[in-house]
Amino acid sequence: MSNRMRSVAPQAHLAAPSPGETPTARLAAPLASRPLYLQARDLLLRRIVDGTWKPGGYLPSEPQLAFDLGVSIGTIRKAMEDLVGQGLLERQHGRGTQVVPHSSDRSRFRFLRFVHGDGRPFRPVAHVLAAATARADAQDRAALGLGAGAKVLVLLRTRSEDGVPLIYERIALPADPFAALKAEPGAEMLEEIYVLYQARCGQTVARARDTIATDRASSAMAGALCCPPGAPLLLVRRVAVALTGDPIEYRQSWTAALEYRSDLD
Amino acid sequence: MSNRMRSVAPQAHLAAPSPGETPTARLAAPLASRPLYLQARDLLLRRIVDGTWKPGGYLPSEPQLAFDLGVSIGTIRKAMEDLVGQGLLERQHGRGTQVVPHSSDRSRFRFLRFVHGDGRPFRPVAHVLAAATARADAQDRAALGLGAGAKVLVLLRTRSEDGVPLIYERIALPADPFAALKAEPGAEMLEEIYVLYQARCGQTVARARDTIATDRASSAMAGALCCPPGAPLLLVRRVAVALTGDPIEYRQSWTAALEYRSDLD
DNA sequence: AAGTGGTCTAGACCACTAT
DNA sequence: TAGTGGTCTAGACCACTTC
Numbered sequence: 001m002s003n004r005m006r007s008v009a010p011q012a013h014l015a016a017p018s019p020g021e022t023p024t025a026r027l028a029a030p031l032a033s034r035p036l037y038l039q040a041r042d043l044l045l046r047r048i049v050d051g052t053w054k055p056g057g058y059l060p061s062e063p064q065l066a067f068d069l070g071v072s073i074g075t076i077r078k079a080m081e082d083l084v085g086q087g088l089l090e091r092q093h094g095r096g097t098q099v100v101p102h103s104s105d106r107s108r109f110r111f112l113r114f115v116h117g118d119g120r121p122f123r124p125v126a127h128v129l130a131a132a133t134a135r136a137d138a139q140d141r142a143a144l145g146l147g148a149g150a151k152v153l154v155l156l157r158t159r160s161e162d163g164v165p166l167i168y169e170r171i172a173l174p175a176d177p178f179a180a181l182k183a184e185p186g187a188e189m190l191e192e193i194y195v196l197y198q199a200r201c202g203q204t205v206a207r208a209r210d211t212i213a214t215d216r217a218s219s220a221m222a223g224a225l226c227c228p229p230g231a232p233l234l235l236v237r238r239v240a241v242a243l244t245g246d247p248i249e250y251r252q253s254w255t256a257a258l259e260y261r262s263d264l265d
Numbered sequence: 266m267s268n269r270m271r272s273v274a275p276q277a278h279l280a281a282p283s284p285g286e287t288p289t290a291r292l293a294a295p296l297a298s299r300p301l302y303l304q305a306r307d308l309l310l311r312r313i314v315d316g317t318w319k320p321g322g323y324l325p326s327e328p329q330l331a332f333d334l335g336v337s338i339g340t341i342r343k344a345m346e347d348l349v350g351q352g353l354l355e356r357q358h359g360r361g362t363q364v365v366p367h368s369s370d371r372s373r374f375r376f377l378r379f380v381h382g383d384g385r386p387f388r389p390v391a392h393v394l395a396a397a398t399a400r401a402d403a404q405d406r407a408a409l410g411l412g413a414g415a416k417v418l419v420l421l422r423t424r425s426e427d428g429v430p431l432i433y434e435r436i437a438l439p440a441d442p443f444a445a446l447k448a449e450p451g452a453e454m455l456e457e458i459y460v461l462y463q464a465r466c467g468q469t470v471a472r473a474r475d476t477i478a479t480d481r482a483s484s485a486m487a488g489a490l491c492c493p494p495g496a497p498l499l500l501v502r503r504v505a506v507a508l509t510g511d512p513i514e515y516r517q518s519w520t521a522a523l524e525y526r527s528d529l530d
Numbered sequence: 531a532a533g534t535g536g537t538c539t540a541g542a543c544c545a546c547t548a549t
Numbered sequence: 550t551a552g553t554g555g556t557c558t559a560g561a562c563c564a565c566t567t568c
Contacts, residue, residue, distance in 0.1 A: 035537060061553060072539045093554050094546030112527055212477050213524040214497050232479050232497030259478040262377055326534060337558045358535050359565030
């Protein structure tokens, strides 16, 4: 007997929103003992990943989803709360539940960011220096989990404030899903590049890991950042992974003047 | 009318665990419209802060707390889930709910940590070089929110692996609650100092903010870390705050060989 | 066997947003 | 006014831990 065979048959849903409508999905067979709210969460996640509900779009209402999946509203709510906690969904009282889009205002990565030495926030503008496809180097391959001869799209850019370049950045992306980005009009100045990944390449960044170290300025960095070659720099390396768990971005950011800060836990 | 006046009187609790016992607390007056689960959460937090339930100790059971506060079990669960999410409580199926103690195995700060350049975890041993009370400098005062003539307890220590010192550290603590730490036996080698704050000074670290920058080695650092004076170092500054929200630790960590890493979001 | 937390349901009522 | 999510309750049953 499954944990879902109860005194009240779960099929007896009286709240069918449109008469004659039929449920569009059912959760696992009675034998599967994985909690229903986890199954529901994964199903919602799958539909976000496969684009059934697009970033910025709204999910069906709680009663509708509960009917579709054949579970109670409370179970749907628990599944949603999990995804809200991951920053994938956003609920708005009286309006509905939305798939969070990446945007410059509301980035999913507020917990680690560059700041000025006095704590002022850093409000940069990006400028792409070069965009080219190349063979992935050893670091790229390790970070992105690629094979020997794999190709990557490499972006070199600076990020400036008031016209002063403060960050020199190299971004490596797997050539396959990101080829469309190479000649993307308007991309050269776009600060929030994750919006582009999502809109043009269908890749949504879910999480990222940052590793911070010191490095010394190469001649290219020295030229871009107006510092002497060999000057000590802060180097932030980021590996960003998609909703599927695959790494999709390897980014290196060098800076001489800025600091890097975690939000208060 | 409050949001708690319903068709079923909330007082009608039949699950009184000990006959004749009386509730020990009641939530806000009917006029207060703040959600009950938030009131419950704050009350639980207050009892953790004031030591009613000590780190490592167990809370009363859900039915007991629900009876005490005059709310349903679901409301208690929601309040607890919030505190679990903050890392303050830990629930164990069949056993109970525990106030999380700081420990070297299970630190509340797993999200940012030192690692070796190749990604290996850093497993240090601490060695205190000096512990003395001093007048707080400008940085200490700013970080800890102290007044002009305030005193701080300053600890200088190294953190080594296999006998090799890799981090040079200065920790400033408000002299008032931390005076007991000065002559603490055994503290000299203790790596996880937050355990001491909690056990000896009644101060539980709740959250921390890290700011990462580059710096150059002073002669003291050069001596301790076996690097030339002026060598570029990674500097991590941390401000840790207590459950009350007051800053209680200002820590500066310098390293030449290590990197600093965030967990995968 | 008793007690604990974990899952799931059903339904009441409230508060916010749209129209 | 209708529809949405937010809060709160009550109770069933399950799974784990302890005795």
